[in-house]
Amino acid sequence: MAYYNEMHDADGSVRPHYRPYSHWLETTSPERIARKRAEADLAFRRVGITFAVYGEEAGKERLIPFDIIPRIIPAAEWSGMAAGLRQRVKALNAFLHDIYHDQEILKAGRLPAEQVLNNGQYRPEMQGVDVPGQIYAHIAGVDVVRAGAGEFYVLEDNLRVPSGVSYMIEDRKMMMRLFPELFARHKVAPVQHYPDLLLDNLRAVAPLGVTDPTCVVLTPGAYNSAYFEHTFLAQQMGVELVEGRDLFVKDDTVYMRTTQGPKRVDVIYRRVDDDFLDPEAFRADSMLGVPGLLRAYKAGRVTLANAIGTGVADDKSIYPYVPEMIRFYLGEEPILNNVPTYMCRKPEDLKYVLAHLPELVVKEVHGAGGYGMLVGPAATKAEIEHFRQLLEAKPEGYIAQPTLALSNCPTFVESGVAPRHLDLRPFVLSGNGIQMVPGGLTRVALREGSLVVNSSQGGGTKDTWVLED
Amino acid sequence: MLSRTADHLFWMSRYIERAENLARLLDVTWQMSMVPQSLEAANQNWYAVIVLNSLEEAFARKYSEVNADNVLRFMVSDPDNPASLFSCLRMGRENAHAVRGTITAEMWETLNSTWLELRAQSYEQLTANGPGDFFEWVKIKSSLIRGVTIGTMLQDEAYNFIRLGTLLERADNTARILDVKYHVLKPKEEEGTSDFYQWGALLRSVSAFEVYRKTYRAVINPDRVAELLILQPDMPRSLLFCLKGVVKNLELVANDQSGETLRRAGQLFCEIRYARIEDILEHGLHEYLTDFMDRIYDLGNGISRDFLVPVSTQTQEAA
Known part of the structure; x- marks a missing residue:
């Protein structure tokens, strides 16, 4: 299969926007590069930019590999993508508001009602609840890939608790520290103001009547895989990082316990899943949540970002309908492509999928993090047979897509520099309009031929440069 | 916070x-x-x-x-x-x-x-x-x-709690070292002079050897060592110095319910501030230090109760 290479075009010459960097790379001694790579590794370890891996020894932390060759995006390409992202997130928020109110899109028959109402991610508790600014997905991490001859596709919309933005910022910090001379030669759009934008958007969605809101970041705790990011964002925004046990609800108002007594909390940037937010309303065994939080939320006394119930819009079974949402709510044609998707709950789709398993990527409808998926072309016969059984047993639990020829980019690996596949996760903020920093987090699959970029599956990251004109 | x-x-x-x-x-x-x-x-x-x-x-x-x-x-x-x-x-x-x-x-x-x-x-x-x-x-x-x-x-509340932890722990630890070593090293009446090297090592362990020399300009005497480690107001590892810092930081973080803890800390500080080593030794150094460590332990509990332990845990314990 031919892959789009981010740095070189089909006949092997360097694309214009990569030329200064490529020249620098060729004229810099391998010793210096090796020294800088070692320095980066040491610095990341010392700062403790780590993540915990589920299924490994409790509390064990691993570094996410960082690659020093940046992923460079020219200004024009980014502005097109940014317009597509705005459009998409706007439509998704409109969809969420509609679903939890009048359900016009279902009445219009543009989306099968049972797909939404029988979805495990649909929260009946949210029906009729008004949220400030009608915004549900305040923070969206939209995964975008480049495939085929270079066109962009949205792979999924992460609207629950998307993570990775701290790596975006730390990668940039690291590149500037290691190679300041590169930033003198390139006009790289800055990204470090992301926490400011985030705080701005959180403050904009404070409950009615609150003029100087107290915002907090709610974390599941130090053993969560993204704990580093939670502390990072709280610190950068200058707000408290709280755990469920630091909060309590009294008279439908949320307070945090401080050394000076209880203090009211107005906006919670929560990094805890819906199920664990409130043991009174959802999972009773949750130790991470705050009893009574849903009551306070429904009373409009506190804002949750993201809102409860956003999962119904980023679910893989709803994903195929996002272009339809854009047409329905905005009256526009989608700017970004969707990947063609086979919904295995449909008998004709299931039949096709079962007949073409070695060519397809099969995903669990509710899966995340690269767990529970089959990449047909890379799978063994046994793995394919295993998925065949899973599909036959529970077809509605899966979707399938053609294996995209993800673009690749030169990357440092053990044998030297070699192309590796990558994706991009821009972070789109809603609240005070729609805002984002140029670029996002580039994830790279470090294993040769691998198409799975998730850090839990051995993926690494690259700094992402959007070049200013 | x-x-x-x-x-x-x-x-x-x-x-x-x-x-x-x-x-x-x-x-x-x-x-x-x-x-x-x-x-x-x-x-x-x-x-x-x-x-x-x-x-x-x-x-x-x-x-x-x-x-x-x-x-x-x-x-x-x-x-x-x-x-x-x-x-x-x-x-x-x-x-x-x-x-x-x-x-x-x-x-x-x-x-x-x-x-x-x-x-x-x-x-x-x-x-x-x-x-x-x-x-x-x-x-x-x-x-x-x-x-x-x-x-x-930033010298804010967070800093005050860090200092409280350091000083409270140090007060306890200095008292412990002195308590155990004083009894091992104190010469019996009939044995004559004490061992210069052993006392020197003890003083060095709390970085007080040079301070001793400067303060007393005399040979090392066990009772003076005790005086230095307990009553010297300006030596960073003495009990008096630590208590002074505890009181100061407690005043800075005070809240509605911390009055009693502050009072106890202040009382302990004043007792040391105006104590004489002769009285302490007459009373018995071991007894004195044991009482001191108990009161430090009590202050630690007070700080936990007033500032640190979430309210719900307290009500659960009370129930």
């Missing part, structure tokens, strides 16, 4: 201070063991370290014999011993990890790299150049962490 954050900060600094003082105690014991003496007396000194930390049972479960090697292994790098240097630094780091957003990046990096260096080495590697070098390393790291804290941190 969140009560839980204050709790982590308080314990972070207590564990680091505890590690430093344990390194100091082990160092002085190590140095004293090099002075000619009977094997029995030497082992007695090592066992005192175990007794001091109330670890007799835990030690006996792992070792049948008291000697320098066993005590050092147990106190330096044994992860099962909650009072070992290894455990103290691990707990210090874990508490810091939980509040890494509150402490400065430099503080976290210093604490984390200390832990990573320690964890990467076996007992044999740590003590390859003799345990003295390792104790020195712990002291330097603790000084570094304290220095980075003072040099980079």
Whole structure:
């Protein structure tokens, strides 16, 4: 299969926007590069930019590999993508508001009602609840890939608790520290103001009547895989990082316990899943949540970002309908492509999928993090047979897509520099309009031929440069 | 500030201070063991370290014999011993990890790299150049962490709780070292002069050797050593100095319910401030120090109750 290479075009010459960097790379001694790579590794370890891996020894932390060759995006390409992202997130928020109110899109028959109402991610508790600014997905991490001859596709919309933005910022910090001379030669759009934008958007969605809101970041705790990011964002925004046990609800108002007594909390940037937010309303065994939080939320006394119930819009079974949402709510044609998707709950789709398993990527409808998926072309016969059984047993639990020829980019690996596949996760903020920093987090699959970029599956990251004109 | 954050900060600094003082105690014991003496007396000194930390049972479960090697292994790098240097630094780091957003990046990096260096080495590697070098390393790291804290941190409430933890722990530890060593070293009436080297080592263990010389300009006398470590107002490891800092920081963080704790701290401070060493010795130094340590323990509980423990836990306990 031919892959789009981010740095070189089909006949092997360097694309214009990569030329200064490529020249620098060729004229810099391998010793210096090796020294800088070692320095980066040491610095990341010392700062403790780590993540915990589920299924490994409790509390064990691993570094996410960082690659020093940046992923460079020219200004024009980014502005097109940014317009597509705005459009998409706007439509998704409109969809969420509609679903939890009048359900016009279902009445219009543009989306099968049972797909939404029988979805495990649909929260009946949210029906009729008004949220400030009608915004549900305040923070969206939209995964975008480049495939085929270079066109962009949205792979999924992460609207629950998307993570990775701290790596975006730390990668940039690291590149500037290691190679300041590169930033003198390139006009790289800055990204470090992301926490400011985030705080701005959180403050904009404070409950009615609150003029100087107290915002907090709610974390599941130090053993969560993204704990580093939670502390990072709280610190950068200058707000408290709280755990469920630091909060309590009294008279439908949320307070945090401080050394000076209880203090009211107005906006919670929560990094805890819906199920664990409130043991009174959802999972009773949750130790991470705050009893009574849903009551306070429904009373409009506190804002949750993201809102409860956003999962119904980023679910893989709803994903195929996002272009339809854009047409329905905005009256526009989608700017970004969707990947063609086979919904295995449909008998004709299931039949096709079962007949073409070695060519397809099969995903669990509710899966995340690269767990529970089959990449047909890379799978063994046994793995394919295993998925065949899973599909036959529970077809509605899966979707399938053609294996995209993800673009690749030169990357440092053990044998030297070699192309590796990558994706991009821009972070789109809603609240005070729609805002984002140029670029996002580039994830790279470090294993040769691998198409799975998730850090839990051995993926690494690259700094992402959007070049200013 | 969140009560839980204050709790982590308080314990972070207590564990680091505890590690430093344990390194100091082990160092002085190590140095004293090099002075000619009977094997029995030497082992007695090592066992005192175990007794001091109330670890007799835990030690006996792992070792049948008291000697320098066993005590050092147990106190330096044994992860099962909650009072070992290894455990103290691990707990210090874990508490810091939980509040890494509150402490400065430099503080976290210093604490984390200390832990990573320690964890990467076996007992044999740590003590390859003799345990003295390792104790020195712990002291330097603790000084570094304290220095980075003072040099980079906003002097706000978080800083006050860090100082409270450091000073409360140090007051306890200095009292402990003095209590155990004074009784080992104090000459019986008939034995005549005390041992210059042993007292010198004790003073050095609390960085007070030069201070003693400057203050008294005289030979080392056990009663003066006690006076220095308890009553000297300006020496950073004396009981009076620590208590002065505890009162000051408690005043800065005071809330609606902390009045009683502050009163008790202030009372203890005043008693030491106007005490005379002759009265203390007449009353009995061991009794005096035991009472002091009990009151420090009580202050620690007061601080937990007033500032650190979430309300719900208290109501549950009360119920």
